[in-house]
Amino acid sequence: MYVAVKGGERAIENAHRLLAEDRRGDPAQSEIAPEQIRDQLKLAVDRVMTEGSLYDRDLAALALKQARGDQIEAIFLLRAYRTTLPRFGAAVPVETSRMALERRISATFKDLPGGQILGPTFDYTHRLLDHDLAEGHAPAAPAEGAPAPDDAPRVLDLLAQEGLIEEAADGDRPAREPGDITREPPSFPAERDVRLQTLARGDEGFLLALGYSTQRGYGRTHPFAGEIRLGTVAVEFEPEELGFPVEIGEIEMTECQMVNQFKGSAEQAPCFTRGYGVAFGHGERKAMAMALVDRSLRADAFGEERDSPAQDEEFVLSHCDNVQATGFVEHLKLPHYVDFQSELELLRRLRREHAEKTQPEAAE
Amino acid sequence: MATLAKAPPARLSELAQGYLAGLPQAAAPRFTMLRKPEAGLVMLRARAGGSGAPFNMGEMTVTRCTVRLETGVGADGAPIHGAAYIAGRDGAHAALAAKLDALLQAPGHADALRRAVIEPLERERKAARAERARQVGATKVEFFTMVRGED
Known part of the structure:
Protein backbone atom coordinates (compact mmCIF):
# COMPACT_ATOMS: atom_id res chain seq x y z
CA MET A 1 0.00 0.00 0.00
CA TYR A 2 1.30 3.44 -0.88
CA VAL A 3 0.23 6.53 0.97
CA ALA A 4 1.70 9.91 0.16
CA VAL A 5 3.41 11.40 3.15
CA LYS A 6 4.63 14.94 3.22
CA GLY A 7 7.31 16.45 5.36
CA GLY A 8 11.01 15.98 5.77
CA GLU A 9 12.01 18.41 3.02
CA ARG A 10 14.17 20.44 5.32
CA ALA A 11 15.78 17.34 6.83
CA ILE A 12 16.54 15.99 3.34
CA GLU A 13 18.03 19.26 2.19
CA ASN A 14 20.17 19.52 5.28
CA ALA A 15 21.24 15.88 4.98
CA HIS A 16 22.48 16.55 1.45
CA ARG A 17 24.37 19.62 2.64
CA LEU A 18 25.99 17.49 5.31
CA LEU A 19 26.83 14.88 2.69
CA ALA A 20 28.53 17.51 0.53
CA GLU A 21 30.52 18.70 3.52
CA ASP A 22 31.62 15.16 4.39
CA ARG A 23 32.42 14.35 0.79
CA ARG A 24 34.88 17.24 0.74
CA GLY A 25 36.49 15.95 3.91
CA ASP A 26 39.17 17.86 5.80
CA PRO A 27 39.59 21.21 3.99
CA ALA A 28 43.25 21.19 5.03
CA GLN A 29 43.71 18.40 2.44
CA SER A 30 43.70 19.34 -1.22
CA GLU A 31 40.51 18.43 -3.03
CA ILE A 32 40.75 15.37 -5.28
CA ALA A 33 40.17 16.11 -8.98
CA PRO A 34 38.26 13.70 -11.25
CA GLU A 35 41.36 13.62 -13.47
CA GLN A 36 43.35 12.22 -10.56
CA ILE A 37 40.74 9.54 -9.97
CA ARG A 38 40.69 8.78 -13.70
CA ASP A 39 44.44 8.32 -13.90
CA GLN A 40 45.46 7.06 -10.48
CA LEU A 41 42.44 4.96 -9.49
CA LYS A 42 42.11 3.54 -12.97
CA LEU A 43 40.84 0.11 -12.00
CA ALA A 44 38.01 1.61 -9.92
CA VAL A 45 37.08 3.74 -12.94
CA ASP A 46 37.21 0.70 -15.23
CA ARG A 47 34.85 -1.24 -13.01
CA VAL A 48 32.37 1.64 -12.88
CA MET A 49 32.45 1.86 -16.70
CA THR A 50 31.99 -1.90 -17.11
CA GLU A 51 29.08 -2.30 -14.73
CA GLY A 52 27.68 1.13 -15.51
CA SER A 53 27.74 -0.19 -19.08
CA LEU A 54 29.04 3.13 -20.38
CA TYR A 55 32.54 3.72 -21.69
CA ASP A 56 33.52 7.22 -20.60
CA ARG A 57 36.50 7.55 -18.29
CA ASP A 58 35.82 11.13 -17.27
CA LEU A 59 32.21 10.49 -16.35
CA ALA A 60 33.10 7.35 -14.40
CA ALA A 61 35.75 9.28 -12.47
CA LEU A 62 33.29 12.06 -11.71
CA ALA A 63 30.73 9.49 -10.58
CA LEU A 64 33.28 7.97 -8.21
CA LYS A 65 34.03 11.36 -6.73
CA GLN A 66 30.34 12.16 -6.31
CA ALA A 67 29.71 8.72 -4.78
CA ARG A 68 32.60 9.14 -2.33
CA GLY A 69 34.21 6.01 -3.76
CA ASP A 70 31.08 3.82 -3.47
CA GLN A 71 31.33 1.75 -6.63
CA ILE A 72 27.70 0.69 -6.87
CA GLU A 73 26.49 4.24 -6.25
CA ALA A 74 28.86 5.43 -9.00
CA ILE A 75 27.61 2.71 -11.34
CA PHE A 76 24.05 3.80 -10.58
CA LEU A 77 24.95 7.42 -11.47
CA LEU A 78 26.43 6.34 -14.78
CA ARG A 79 23.40 4.20 -15.64
CA ALA A 80 21.12 7.13 -14.85
CA TYR A 81 23.22 9.47 -17.00
CA ARG A 82 23.08 7.23 -20.05
CA THR A 83 19.31 7.42 -20.11
CA THR A 84 19.60 11.16 -20.86
CA LEU A 85 21.43 10.64 -24.17
CA PRO A 86 20.08 9.56 -27.56
CA ARG A 87 21.60 6.48 -29.13
CA PHE A 88 23.17 7.04 -32.55
CA GLY A 89 23.37 3.36 -33.36
CA ALA A 90 25.55 0.31 -32.83
CA ALA A 91 29.24 -0.05 -33.62
CA VAL A 92 30.85 -2.70 -35.76
CA PRO A 93 31.90 -5.57 -33.44
CA VAL A 94 35.43 -4.94 -32.14
CA GLU A 95 38.18 -7.14 -33.56
CA PRO A 120 51.07 -3.81 -15.87
CA THR A 121 50.00 -6.59 -13.50
CA PHE A 122 49.65 -7.21 -9.77
CA ASP A 123 50.54 -10.87 -10.46
CA TYR A 124 53.82 -11.93 -8.86
CA THR A 125 53.84 -8.95 -6.49
CA HIS A 126 54.25 -9.98 -2.87
CA ARG A 127 51.13 -8.24 -1.64
CA LEU A 128 53.10 -6.44 1.01
CA LEU A 129 51.95 -2.92 1.76
CA ASP A 130 54.32 -0.46 0.13
CA HIS A 131 54.84 2.37 2.60
CA ASP A 132 56.84 4.30 0.00
CA LEU A 133 53.53 5.09 -1.71
CA ALA A 134 52.46 7.04 1.36
CA GLU A 135 55.06 9.64 0.40
CA GLY A 136 55.26 11.37 -2.96
CA HIS A 137 57.31 9.13 -5.19
CA ALA A 138 58.51 9.03 -8.78
CA PRO A 139 58.57 5.54 -10.28
CA ALA A 140 61.56 4.42 -12.34
CA ALA A 141 61.04 4.79 -16.10
CA PRO A 142 59.64 1.62 -17.66
CA ALA A 143 62.10 -0.70 -19.37
CA GLU A 144 61.94 -0.99 -23.14
CA GLY A 145 62.17 -4.09 -25.28
CA ALA A 146 61.10 -5.43 -28.63
CA PRO A 147 57.64 -3.93 -29.30
CA GLY A 171 26.36 -23.62 -34.82
CA ASP A 172 24.54 -22.39 -37.86
CA ARG A 173 22.33 -19.84 -36.20
CA PRO A 174 21.04 -17.33 -38.73
CA ALA A 175 22.59 -13.87 -38.54
CA ARG A 176 20.36 -11.38 -36.71
CA GLU A 177 20.68 -8.23 -34.67
CA PRO A 178 21.94 -9.13 -31.21
CA GLY A 179 19.38 -8.86 -28.44
CA THR A 326 20.65 -2.45 -4.73
CA GLY A 327 17.44 -0.73 -5.75
CA PHE A 328 15.31 -3.51 -4.35
CA VAL A 329 17.36 -4.16 -1.25
CA GLU A 330 17.80 -0.49 -0.39
CA HIS A 331 14.19 0.43 -1.04
CA LEU A 332 13.55 -1.28 2.30
CA LYS A 333 14.93 1.91 3.86
CA LEU A 334 12.05 3.96 2.51
CA PRO A 335 9.02 4.53 4.73
CA HIS A 336 6.83 1.42 4.96
CA TYR A 337 4.84 2.83 7.86
CA VAL A 338 1.44 1.80 6.57
CA ASP A 339 2.56 -1.66 5.44
CA PHE A 340 4.08 -2.21 8.81
CA GLN A 341 1.01 -0.91 10.67
CA SER A 342 -1.18 -3.48 8.96
CA GLU A 343 1.30 -6.27 9.76
CA LEU A 344 1.43 -5.09 13.33
CA GLU A 345 -2.34 -5.13 13.62
CA LEU A 346 -2.50 -8.61 12.11
CA LEU A 347 0.12 -9.88 14.51
CA ARG A 348 -1.71 -8.40 17.50
CA ARG A 349 -4.93 -10.11 16.39
CA LEU A 350 -3.15 -13.47 15.93
CA ARG A 351 -1.62 -13.19 19.37
CA ARG A 352 -4.98 -12.34 20.88
CA GLU A 353 -6.56 -15.38 19.23
CA HIS A 354 -3.66 -17.54 20.33
CA ALA A 355 -4.06 -16.38 23.91
CA GLU A 356 -7.80 -17.02 23.82
CA LYS A 357 -7.22 -20.58 22.63
CA THR A 358 -4.46 -21.51 25.06
CA GLN A 359 -5.70 -19.66 28.12
CA PRO A 360 -9.48 -19.45 27.77
CA GLU A 361 -9.89 -18.58 31.47
CA ALA A 362 -7.45 -15.67 31.24
CA ALA A 363 -9.38 -14.24 28.35
CA GLU A 364 -12.63 -14.19 30.31
CA MET B 1 38.38 10.65 -39.73
CA ALA B 2 40.24 8.04 -37.66
CA THR B 3 43.18 10.40 -37.17
CA LEU B 4 40.94 13.35 -36.30
CA ALA B 5 38.93 11.21 -33.87
CA LYS B 6 41.93 9.83 -32.02
CA ALA B 7 43.99 13.03 -31.91
CA PRO B 8 44.52 14.69 -28.54
CA PRO B 9 42.08 17.66 -28.77
CA ALA B 10 44.61 20.29 -27.69
CA ARG B 11 47.18 19.15 -30.23
CA LEU B 12 44.59 18.93 -33.02
CA SER B 13 43.45 22.45 -32.25
CA GLU B 14 47.02 23.75 -32.21
CA LEU B 15 47.86 22.23 -35.61
CA ALA B 16 44.57 23.33 -37.15
CA GLN B 17 44.98 26.91 -35.90
CA GLY B 18 48.48 26.88 -37.33
CA TYR B 19 47.18 25.85 -40.73
CA LEU B 20 44.30 28.34 -40.77
CA ALA B 21 46.47 31.22 -39.56
CA GLY B 22 48.84 30.62 -42.45
CA LEU B 23 46.13 31.07 -45.08
CA PRO B 24 45.76 34.37 -46.93
CA GLN B 25 42.65 36.20 -45.73
CA ALA B 26 40.82 35.56 -49.01
CA ALA B 27 41.27 31.81 -48.61
CA ALA B 28 39.98 31.66 -45.03
CA PRO B 29 37.18 29.07 -45.00
CA ARG B 30 33.67 29.74 -43.68
CA PHE B 31 31.24 27.10 -42.51
CA THR B 32 27.56 26.75 -41.75
CA MET B 33 26.77 24.54 -38.81
CA LEU B 34 24.20 22.02 -40.05
CA ARG B 35 24.15 20.03 -36.84
CA LYS B 36 25.66 21.52 -33.73
CA PRO B 37 27.83 19.20 -31.66
CA GLU B 38 25.47 16.69 -30.09
CA ALA B 39 26.41 14.10 -27.48
CA GLY B 40 24.91 10.63 -27.70
CA LEU B 41 25.65 6.97 -27.35
CA VAL B 42 26.92 4.21 -29.58
CA MET B 43 26.38 0.61 -28.52
CA LEU B 44 29.68 -1.26 -28.60
CA ARG B 45 29.71 -4.85 -29.72
CA ALA B 46 32.02 -7.80 -29.24
CA ARG B 47 31.77 -11.35 -30.53
CA ALA B 48 31.26 -14.51 -28.46
CA GLY B 49 34.60 -16.29 -28.36
CA GLY B 50 36.19 -13.32 -30.14
CA SER B 51 34.97 -14.42 -33.57
CA GLY B 52 31.44 -15.80 -33.03
CA ALA B 53 28.03 -14.14 -32.99
CA PRO B 54 28.03 -10.46 -31.96
CA PHE B 55 26.60 -9.29 -28.64
CA ASN B 56 26.10 -5.88 -27.04
CA MET B 57 28.96 -5.11 -24.70
CA GLY B 58 27.85 -1.71 -23.38
CA GLU B 59 27.64 1.82 -24.72
CA MET B 60 30.14 4.64 -25.17
CA THR B 61 29.65 8.38 -25.32
CA VAL B 62 30.06 9.86 -28.79
CA THR B 63 29.72 13.43 -30.05
CA ARG B 64 28.68 14.19 -33.61
CA CYS B 65 28.68 17.33 -35.68
CA THR B 66 27.97 18.27 -39.32
CA VAL B 67 29.01 21.41 -41.18
CA ARG B 68 28.78 22.73 -44.73
CA LEU B 69 31.72 24.51 -46.30
CA GLU B 70 30.58 27.89 -47.67
CA THR B 71 33.80 28.86 -49.39
CA GLY B 72 34.34 26.08 -51.86
CA VAL B 73 32.84 23.11 -53.67
CA GLY B 74 34.04 19.60 -54.33
CA ALA B 75 35.88 18.46 -57.44
CA ASP B 76 32.45 17.53 -58.88
CA GLY B 77 31.04 20.99 -58.14
CA ALA B 78 28.78 19.71 -55.35
CA PRO B 79 28.66 21.40 -51.93
CA ILE B 80 31.00 19.93 -49.36
CA HIS B 81 29.72 18.56 -46.08
CA GLY B 82 32.00 17.72 -43.22
CA ALA B 83 30.97 15.22 -40.56
CA ALA B 84 32.49 14.01 -37.35
CA TYR B 85 31.60 11.22 -34.96
CA ILE B 86 34.05 11.22 -32.10
CA ALA B 87 34.27 9.13 -28.94
CA GLY B 88 33.69 11.20 -25.83
CA ARG B 89 31.78 14.40 -25.09
CA ASP B 90 34.10 17.10 -26.40
CA GLY B 91 31.90 19.30 -28.57
CA ALA B 92 34.76 21.58 -29.64
CA HIS B 93 36.76 18.55 -30.79
CA ALA B 94 33.81 17.29 -32.84
CA ALA B 95 33.14 20.71 -34.39
CA LEU B 96 36.76 21.18 -35.39
CA ALA B 97 36.97 17.64 -36.77
CA ALA B 98 33.83 18.23 -38.87
CA LYS B 99 35.32 21.42 -40.32
CA LEU B 100 38.60 19.73 -41.10
CA ASP B 101 36.70 16.80 -42.63
CA ALA B 102 35.07 19.31 -45.00
CA LEU B 103 38.37 20.99 -45.85
CA LEU B 104 39.97 17.62 -46.52
CA GLN B 105 37.41 17.19 -49.33
CA ALA B 106 38.08 20.67 -50.75
CA PRO B 107 40.53 20.63 -53.66
CA GLY B 108 42.15 23.88 -52.51
CA HIS B 109 42.89 22.65 -49.00
CA ALA B 110 43.13 18.87 -48.98
CA ASP B 111 46.81 18.33 -49.73
CA ALA B 112 48.17 21.19 -47.65
CA LEU B 113 45.92 20.28 -44.72
CA ARG B 114 46.99 16.68 -44.89
CA ARG B 115 50.62 17.78 -44.66
CA ALA B 116 50.03 20.38 -41.97
CA VAL B 117 47.66 18.49 -39.67
CA ILE B 118 46.99 14.87 -40.52
CA GLU B 119 50.53 13.71 -41.16
CA PRO B 120 52.04 15.21 -37.99
CA LEU B 121 49.19 13.73 -35.92
CA GLU B 122 49.76 10.33 -37.47
CA ARG B 123 53.49 10.54 -36.88
CA GLU B 124 53.06 11.55 -33.25
CA ARG B 125 50.47 8.88 -32.62
CA LYS B 126 52.65 6.22 -34.19
CA ALA B 127 55.62 7.30 -32.08
CA ALA B 128 53.58 7.25 -28.86
CA ARG B 129 52.15 3.85 -29.75
CA ALA B 130 55.59 2.49 -30.57
CA GLU B 131 57.03 3.72 -27.28
CA ARG B 132 54.24 2.07 -25.32
CA ALA B 133 54.63 -1.14 -27.36
CA ARG B 134 58.33 -1.21 -26.45
CA GLN B 135 57.52 -0.73 -22.77
CA VAL B 136 54.90 -3.48 -22.87
CA GLY B 137 57.23 -5.65 -24.95
CA ALA B 138 59.82 -5.48 -22.16
CA THR B 139 57.38 -7.46 -19.98
CA LYS B 140 57.38 -10.42 -22.37
CA VAL B 141 58.48 -13.61 -20.66
CA GLU B 142 61.66 -15.18 -22.01
CA PHE B 143 61.48 -18.79 -20.90
CA PHE B 144 64.60 -20.78 -20.32
CA THR B 145 64.89 -24.41 -19.43
CA MET B 146 66.80 -25.56 -16.39
CA VAL B 147 68.99 -28.46 -17.43
CA ARG B 148 68.96 -31.12 -14.80
CA GLY B 149 71.07 -34.24 -14.49
CA GLU B 150 74.21 -35.19 -16.37
CA ASP B 151 72.71 -35.74 -19.80
Missing part, protein backbone atom coordinates in the same frame (compact mmCIF):
# COMPACT_ATOMS: atom_id res chain seq x y z
CA THR A 96 40.17 -8.39 -30.59
CA SER A 97 42.77 -10.14 -32.75
CA ARG A 98 43.81 -6.61 -33.86
CA MET A 99 44.28 -5.42 -30.30
CA ALA A 100 47.31 -3.25 -29.47
CA LEU A 101 48.35 -5.43 -26.57
CA GLU A 102 49.02 -4.18 -23.07
CA ARG A 103 49.00 -7.68 -21.65
CA ARG A 104 48.43 -11.16 -22.99
CA ILE A 105 48.89 -14.42 -21.16
CA SER A 106 47.89 -18.02 -21.65
CA ALA A 107 47.83 -20.71 -18.97
CA THR A 108 47.52 -23.44 -21.61
CA PHE A 109 50.57 -22.92 -23.82
CA LYS A 110 53.99 -21.75 -22.75
CA ASP A 111 55.14 -20.84 -26.24
CA LEU A 112 52.65 -19.12 -28.47
CA PRO A 113 52.85 -16.65 -31.34
CA GLY A 114 53.22 -13.18 -29.85
CA GLY A 115 54.46 -14.55 -26.55
CA GLN A 116 53.41 -14.24 -22.92
CA ILE A 117 53.29 -10.53 -22.14
CA LEU A 118 52.75 -9.65 -18.50
CA GLY A 119 52.00 -5.94 -18.90
CA ALA A 148 54.57 -5.91 -28.25
CA PRO A 149 52.52 -6.98 -31.28
CA ASP A 150 49.12 -5.67 -32.35
CA ASP A 151 48.22 -8.72 -34.40
CA ALA A 152 48.77 -11.64 -32.03
CA PRO A 153 46.45 -14.52 -32.99
CA ARG A 154 43.91 -15.64 -30.43
CA VAL A 155 45.13 -18.74 -28.64
CA LEU A 156 41.80 -20.54 -28.99
CA ASP A 157 41.80 -19.97 -32.74
CA LEU A 158 45.01 -22.00 -32.89
CA LEU A 159 43.21 -24.87 -31.14
CA ALA A 160 40.20 -24.41 -33.42
CA GLN A 161 42.38 -24.80 -36.51
CA GLU A 162 43.05 -28.36 -35.35
CA GLY A 163 39.40 -28.93 -34.49
CA LEU A 164 40.31 -29.45 -30.83
CA ILE A 165 37.84 -26.86 -29.59
CA GLU A 166 34.30 -25.98 -30.63
CA GLU A 167 33.95 -23.18 -33.16
CA ALA A 168 33.34 -19.73 -31.66
CA ALA A 169 30.26 -19.35 -33.86
CA ASP A 170 27.23 -20.98 -32.25
CA ASP A 180 19.54 -5.76 -26.25
CA ILE A 181 18.36 -5.91 -22.65
CA THR A 182 18.31 -2.12 -22.46
CA ARG A 183 15.52 -2.12 -25.05
CA GLU A 184 13.63 -5.39 -24.47
CA PRO A 185 13.26 -6.96 -21.04
CA PRO A 186 14.95 -10.36 -20.96
CA SER A 187 12.86 -13.51 -21.23
CA PHE A 188 13.86 -17.07 -20.47
CA PRO A 189 15.37 -19.18 -21.84
CA ALA A 190 17.70 -16.45 -23.10
CA GLU A 191 19.96 -16.56 -26.14
CA ARG A 192 23.69 -16.47 -25.53
CA ASP A 193 24.05 -12.91 -26.88
CA VAL A 194 21.58 -11.68 -24.27
CA ARG A 195 23.34 -13.71 -21.57
CA LEU A 196 26.70 -12.22 -22.52
CA GLN A 197 25.32 -8.67 -22.48
CA THR A 198 23.76 -9.26 -19.07
CA LEU A 199 26.93 -10.80 -17.66
CA ALA A 200 29.12 -8.04 -19.15
CA ARG A 201 27.35 -5.46 -16.97
CA GLY A 202 26.79 -7.85 -14.08
CA ASP A 203 28.23 -7.36 -10.61
CA GLU A 204 31.84 -8.48 -10.34
CA GLY A 205 31.43 -9.82 -6.82
CA PHE A 206 28.34 -11.84 -7.67
CA LEU A 207 29.91 -13.34 -10.79
CA LEU A 208 33.17 -13.96 -8.98
CA ALA A 209 31.38 -15.98 -6.32
CA LEU A 210 29.40 -17.93 -8.91
CA GLY A 211 32.52 -18.61 -10.99
CA TYR A 212 34.28 -19.76 -7.84
CA SER A 213 31.38 -22.07 -7.03
CA THR A 214 31.80 -23.82 -10.40
CA GLN A 215 35.44 -24.47 -9.56
CA ARG A 216 34.48 -25.94 -6.21
CA GLY A 217 32.16 -28.47 -7.77
CA TYR A 218 28.81 -26.71 -8.13
CA GLY A 219 28.47 -27.22 -11.87
CA ARG A 220 32.09 -27.91 -12.59
CA THR A 221 33.35 -27.20 -16.09
CA HIS A 222 37.10 -27.93 -15.70
CA PRO A 223 38.39 -24.58 -16.94
CA PHE A 224 41.81 -23.44 -18.12
CA ALA A 225 42.55 -19.79 -18.79
CA GLY A 226 43.20 -20.26 -22.50
CA GLU A 227 43.96 -16.61 -22.97
CA ILE A 228 43.58 -13.29 -21.19
CA ARG A 229 44.36 -10.18 -23.17
CA LEU A 230 44.22 -6.50 -22.38
CA GLY A 231 44.74 -3.67 -24.83
CA THR A 232 43.13 -1.12 -27.10
CA VAL A 233 40.90 -1.87 -30.06
CA ALA A 234 39.52 0.49 -32.67
CA VAL A 235 35.81 1.35 -32.61
CA GLU A 236 34.17 1.61 -36.02
CA PHE A 237 30.71 3.02 -36.51
CA GLU A 238 28.66 3.48 -39.65
CA PRO A 239 26.68 6.74 -39.46
CA GLU A 240 23.46 6.53 -41.45
CA GLU A 241 24.27 9.65 -43.45
CA LEU A 242 27.72 8.47 -44.48
CA GLY A 243 26.89 4.89 -45.43
CA PHE A 244 30.34 3.56 -44.64
CA PRO A 245 32.03 2.73 -41.33
CA VAL A 246 34.44 5.26 -39.83
CA GLU A 247 36.78 4.89 -36.89
CA ILE A 248 35.39 7.06 -34.10
CA GLY A 249 37.96 6.27 -31.44
CA GLU A 250 39.27 3.34 -29.50
CA ILE A 251 38.60 1.58 -26.24
CA GLU A 252 40.70 -0.35 -23.82
CA MET A 253 39.20 -3.72 -22.98
CA THR A 254 39.95 -7.06 -21.37
CA GLU A 255 39.05 -10.37 -22.96
CA CYS A 256 39.15 -13.80 -21.32
CA GLN A 257 38.76 -17.07 -23.16
CA MET A 258 38.31 -20.12 -20.98
CA VAL A 259 38.99 -23.58 -22.34
CA ASN A 260 36.70 -26.12 -20.71
CA GLN A 261 36.35 -29.86 -20.74
CA PHE A 262 35.06 -31.81 -23.62
CA LYS A 263 31.85 -32.55 -25.30
CA GLY A 264 31.37 -35.09 -28.02
CA SER A 265 28.63 -37.18 -29.55
CA ALA A 266 28.11 -40.16 -31.82
CA GLU A 267 28.56 -37.83 -34.80
CA GLN A 268 31.20 -35.52 -33.39
CA ALA A 269 34.62 -36.29 -31.98
CA PRO A 270 35.17 -34.86 -28.50
CA CYS A 271 36.51 -31.32 -28.34
CA PHE A 272 37.10 -28.60 -25.78
CA THR A 273 34.33 -26.08 -25.09
CA ARG A 274 34.47 -22.31 -24.57
CA GLY A 275 33.52 -19.70 -22.04
CA TYR A 276 33.91 -16.01 -22.90
CA GLY A 277 34.25 -12.87 -20.85
CA VAL A 278 34.94 -9.19 -21.51
CA ALA A 279 35.26 -5.99 -19.50
CA PHE A 280 35.85 -2.35 -20.30
CA GLY A 281 39.36 -1.23 -19.41
CA HIS A 282 41.42 -3.55 -17.23
CA GLY A 283 39.01 -5.97 -15.61
CA GLU A 284 40.66 -9.33 -15.49
CA ARG A 285 38.87 -10.78 -12.50
CA LYS A 286 35.54 -9.74 -13.96
CA ALA A 287 36.32 -11.13 -17.42
CA MET A 288 37.50 -14.45 -15.94
CA ALA A 289 34.47 -14.80 -13.68
CA MET A 290 32.18 -13.92 -16.59
CA ALA A 291 33.84 -16.57 -18.77
CA LEU A 292 33.34 -19.22 -16.09
CA VAL A 293 29.68 -18.32 -15.68
CA ASP A 294 29.10 -18.03 -19.44
CA ARG A 295 30.34 -21.60 -19.82
CA SER A 296 28.32 -22.97 -16.91
CA LEU A 297 25.16 -21.32 -18.32
CA ARG A 298 25.70 -23.22 -21.56
CA ALA A 299 24.84 -26.49 -19.77
CA ASP A 300 21.85 -27.17 -22.00
CA ALA A 301 23.95 -26.83 -25.16
CA PHE A 302 26.13 -29.69 -23.98
CA GLY A 303 23.42 -31.87 -22.44
CA GLU A 304 24.75 -31.25 -18.93
CA GLU A 305 22.44 -31.50 -15.94
CA ARG A 306 21.53 -28.12 -14.49
CA ASP A 307 21.69 -28.68 -10.76
CA SER A 308 23.89 -25.84 -9.48
CA PRO A 309 23.22 -22.12 -8.99
CA ALA A 310 25.76 -21.06 -11.63
CA GLN A 311 23.92 -23.19 -14.21
CA ASP A 312 20.52 -21.69 -13.44
CA GLU A 313 20.07 -19.08 -16.15
CA GLU A 314 17.07 -17.32 -14.70
CA PHE A 315 18.63 -17.16 -11.25
CA VAL A 316 21.97 -15.82 -12.50
CA LEU A 317 20.68 -13.34 -15.05
CA SER A 318 17.92 -12.01 -12.80
CA HIS A 319 20.24 -11.32 -9.90
CA CYS A 320 23.60 -10.28 -11.34
CA ASP A 321 22.73 -6.63 -11.93
CA ASN A 322 23.88 -4.65 -8.91
CA VAL A 323 21.82 -1.56 -9.75
CA GLN A 324 18.63 -3.61 -9.79
CA ALA A 325 19.73 -5.51 -6.72
